[in-house]
Amino acid sequence: MFGLGWGEMVVIGIVALIAIGPKELPTVLRTIGMWMGKVRRMANEFQGQFQEALREAELTDLKKHADDIASDISNFDPMKDTQKEMEQAFAFDDPLKDINTSLDAPAATATPAVADAALPAIDVPLPDALPPLTDKDFASVEPLPPPATQDHAHEVVTEPHVKSGTGT
Secondary structure, three states: OOOOOHHHHHHHHHHHHHHHOOOOHHHHHHHHHHHHHHHHHHHHHHHHHHHHHHHHHHHHHHHHHHHHHHHHHHOOOHHHHHHHHHHHHOOOOOOOHHHHHHHHOOHHHOOHHHHHOOOOOOOOOOOOOOOOOOHHHOOOOOOOOOOOOOOOOOOOOOOOOOOOOOOO
């Protein structure tokens, strides 16, 4: 317990024998033993109470966790959640609302820096106009002749008949 080896115990015993004397040594050792027993019992009792407090704290945490899970399960409504998600997914605002409000707003509400700024000139050549389409542009489609099929089920194949014989 205190990290005393046999050598130290022998030295302590010899010093105690000399200091206390042989007549009183058994009584002193018995008293020390009783005190050591009391100290050990108190330490074990404290340790037991400490372990019990830890178990109670752990049980209260587990109970709280179980109550949280139970409340989550009781509040769980998959149909309501799904309906809410579907409503959010298919909720459309009026797409023309922003355009209409911007057209209805007067041009004076634009910021002066943007209104006064000159737009850059864009000089991109346009492609030449294509000639109009005529009937000649479309190829006439002739129907394909039906594929020739061979009916192998009714076909009779004649092969020369070969005699197999064993030499006599």
